[in-house]
Amino acid sequence: MTDVFWFSYSLSDFLMFGPEVFLRLFVRINQDFWPWQGGAVAMMVLVAGLLVRGDKPAKRAVLLLLAAAWIWSGAGFLMEYYGPINIPATWFGWAFILQAALLTVAALVWPWDGSPEKPARQWHAGTAWLAMTALLSLLAVAQSGNWQAIALFGIAPDVTIAASVPCLLLLPRRVRWLFLLLPLLWSVFSAATLWTLGTRLMFVLPLFTLVLTVMSFWFSPRPVQNRD
Amino acid sequence: MATQWTRRQFLATLAAAGLSVRMSALMAAPGAEAITRPIPSSGEPLPVIGMGTWRTFNVGGDQHLVSERTQVLKTFFEWGGTLVDSSPMYGSADDVMGEALDALNAHERVFGANKIWTRDGGATREQDRASRRKWGIDRFDLQQVHNLLAWEPHLETLKQMKADGDIRYLGITTSHGRRHRDFARIMEQEPLDFVQLTYNVLDREAEQRLLPLARERGIAVIANRPFQGGSLFRRYQSEPLPGWAAEAGCGNWAEFFLKFIVSHPAVTCAIPATTKVKHMEENMGAQYGNLPDEQQRRQMADYVAGL
Numbered sequence: 001m002t003d004v005f006w007f008s009y010s011l012s013d014f015l016m017f018g019p020e021v022f023l024r025l026f027v028r029i030n031q032d033f034w035p036w037q038g039g040a041v042a043m044m045v046l047v048a049g050l051l052v053r054g055d056k057p058a059k060r061a062v063l064l065l066l067a068a069a070w071i072w073s074g075a076g077f078l079m080e081y082y083g084p085i086n087i088p089a090t091w092f093g094w095a096f097i098l099q100a101a102l103l104t105v106a107a108l109v110w111p112w113d114g115s116p117e118k119p120a121r122q123w124h125a126g127t128a129w130l131a132m133t134a135l136l137s138l139l140a141v142a143q144s145g146n147w148q149a150i151a152l153f154g155i156a157p158d159v160t161i162a163a164s165v166p167c168l169l170l171l172p173r174r175v176r177w178l179f180l181l182l183p184l185l186w187s188v189f190s191a192a193t194l195w196t197l198g199t200r201l202m203f204v205l206p207l208f209t210l211v212l213t214v215m216s217f218w219f220s221p222r223p224v225q226n227r228d
Numbered sequence: 229m230a231t232q233w234t235r236r237q238f239l240a241t242l243a244a245a246g247l248s249v250r251m252s253a254l255m256a257a258p259g260a261e262a263i264t265r266p267i268p269s270s271g272e273p274l275p276v277i278g279m280g281t282w283r284t285f286n287v288g289g290d291q292h293l294v295s296e297r298t299q300v301l302k303t304f305f306e307w308g309g310t311l312v313d314s315s316p317m318y319g320s321a322d323d324v325m326g327e328a329l330d331a332l333n334a335h336e337r338v339f340g341a342n343k344i345w346t347r348d349g350g351a352t353r354e355q356d357r358a359s360r361r362k363w364g365i366d367r368f369d370l371q372q373v374h375n376l377l378a379w380e381p382h383l384e385t386l387k388q389m390k391a392d393g394d395i396r397y398l399g400i401t402t403s404h405g406r407r408h409r410d411f412a413r414i415m416e417q418e419p420l421d422f423v424q425l426t427y428n429v430l431d432r433e434a435e436q437r438l439l440p441l442a443r444e445r446g447i448a449v450i451a452n453r454p455f456q457g458g459s460l461f462r463r464y465q466s467e468p469l470p471g472w473a474a475e476a477g478c479g480n481w482a483e484f485f486l487k488f489i490v491s492h493p494a495v496t497c498a499i500p501a502t503t504k505v506k507h508m509e510e511n512m513g514a515q516y517g518n519l520p521d522e523q524q525r526r527q528m529a530d531y532v533a534g535l
């Protein structure tokens with residue numbers, strides 16, 4: 001097969017399903033999961049609270065909660081719901097579980113020996129994170145016009161990843177890149193899918209994650225300045 | 229020459245399959261005689277409108293959508309359709325087709341066309357078996373090598389399977405005008421019953437070589453992407469049908485696009501795909517009434533090109 005042969009393909013030739021089927025994945029998982037959405041919301045609030053606290057055990061707990069969110073969205077949404085209509089979603093499901101294992105190891109062994117952040121900064125980080133995650137979970141609702149399509153942290157992969165990337169700033173740059181590879185890959189995959197599906201509002205989500213991820217490869221939170 | 233299927237034969241077949249008929253729909257079909265074409269290698273008549281499943285039937289485990297697609301299939305049968313085309317490449321489409329056939333108890337009714345789509349040239353029978361299991365049928369009427377992938381070993385096995393009675397017909401597929409030169413070579417050299425290729429009012433490359441070759445070699449032709457994946461509707465649906473469309477047997481754009489295809493003397497059937505009962509009804513309308521003649525076909529192509 002020549003190069004010309006491959007140029008004759010467009011992204012839409014690889015898309016095996018329509019927007020209706022995709023948006024119903026969110027509705028279906030929410031219907032099946034009901035009433036445990038409360039648990040996902042509680043987890044989101046807990047992560048925000050831990051970011052505000054910001055001490056060493058809190059950081060460990062944030063990474064462990066992220067790991068739980070990655071496992072659930074990988075094994076649940078990706079492998080059980082999305083995989084049957086889109087084979088690569090199943091492969092990503094396995095990658096999510098691997099990422100969760102990595103996060104668990106990091107949570108348990110990372111020493112975090114620097115000085116703590118200023119409380120005001122931590123408060124801002126926690127509340128901004130909560131607001132961002134809550135807003136992002138509404139994009140699927142806005143796209144479908146159906147509240148049952150809400151894409152919660154820990155259930156829907158795009159929101160789980162978008163919410164995880166800022167938390168990865170808890171890890172220093174020299175190891176962080178390892179945790180950013182999958183968000184990068186997923187965001188490209190998801191952006192291409194959502195663009196081709198024509199779900200323009202939801203397309204904002206992976207695009208946003210992509211920008212966050214690329215920034216996070218270089219970004220280092222400013223150390224707290226001591227007055228003396 | 230198109231073979232005509234009488235309404236009596238049609239109703240009897242439906243009754244035998246235990247399917248109810250929407251009389252209003254049938255009455256609406258002008259003349260109410262389904263147009264069929266003979267499969268050149270056997271003479272068996274095939275209704276000129278089949279259906280595809282790419283994208284439309286890949287709904288996974290969504291029971292709500294499975295029952296909606298079942299209604300689409302039911303409408304297809306009610307309007308006298310038989311040939312359903314699928315592939316292991318279409319995600320869960322084979323599973324969903326199996327569920328729909330079960331719900332309608334229509335395993336005997338369907339003319340099952342599936343594909344072999346694997347690089348592993350030794351896995352032909354295994355993939356055929358897996359698809360049959362999903363559909364819940366004993367054999368496919370037609371097995372095709374999908375997009376010529378590992379076509380040589382697959383075609384050899386398909387020939388053997390046909391000789392053993394494990395399939396009734398064999399064929400090859402392509403789409404989007406890809407690899408027409410290779411395709412023509414295989415058509416010239418191999419004993420094919422069917423070819424499947426892209427042909428519609430805008431994508432007419434097949435008229436140059438493949439369609440005349442199919443006639444010459446006595447190979448049935450299935451036209452895929454009859455609506456160019458839906459883009460024909462997006463481009464032209466807001467435009468008016470020409471005044472002379474009714475004379476050419478076309479009451480709406482779906483009939484216009486489909487009748488253009490199936491009125492080509494080399495084409496055996498077209499396989500539009502849809503998720504909607506209403507669209508299926510429109511599409512199946514193209515199986516009834518008169519077909520455009522050669523001059524009208526030229527007029528149709530010119531009209532669309534001029535829009």
Ligand SMILES: NC(=O)c1ccc[n+]([C@@H]2O[C@H](COP(=O)([O-])OP(=O)(O)OC[C@H]3O[C@@H](n4cnc5c(N)ncnc54)[C@H](OP(=O)(O)O)[C@@H]3O)[C@@H](O)[C@H]2O)c1
Nearest residue numbers: 280281282401403452453454455456457458500501502503
């Ligand atoms: N290489 C190969 O072997 C190959 C390649 C391509 C295709 N195929 C076969 O050919 C079949 C048909 O091709 P395709 O599915 O790509 O495209 P198609 O049949 O040309 O177009 C399907 C699209 O047309 C829309 N549509 C159908 N009927 C309509 C109507 N009456 N009014 C308005 N819109 C209508 C459908 O949307 P709605 O759901 O809204 O109706 C759907 O989006 C495939 O399903 C597959 O079985 C085979």
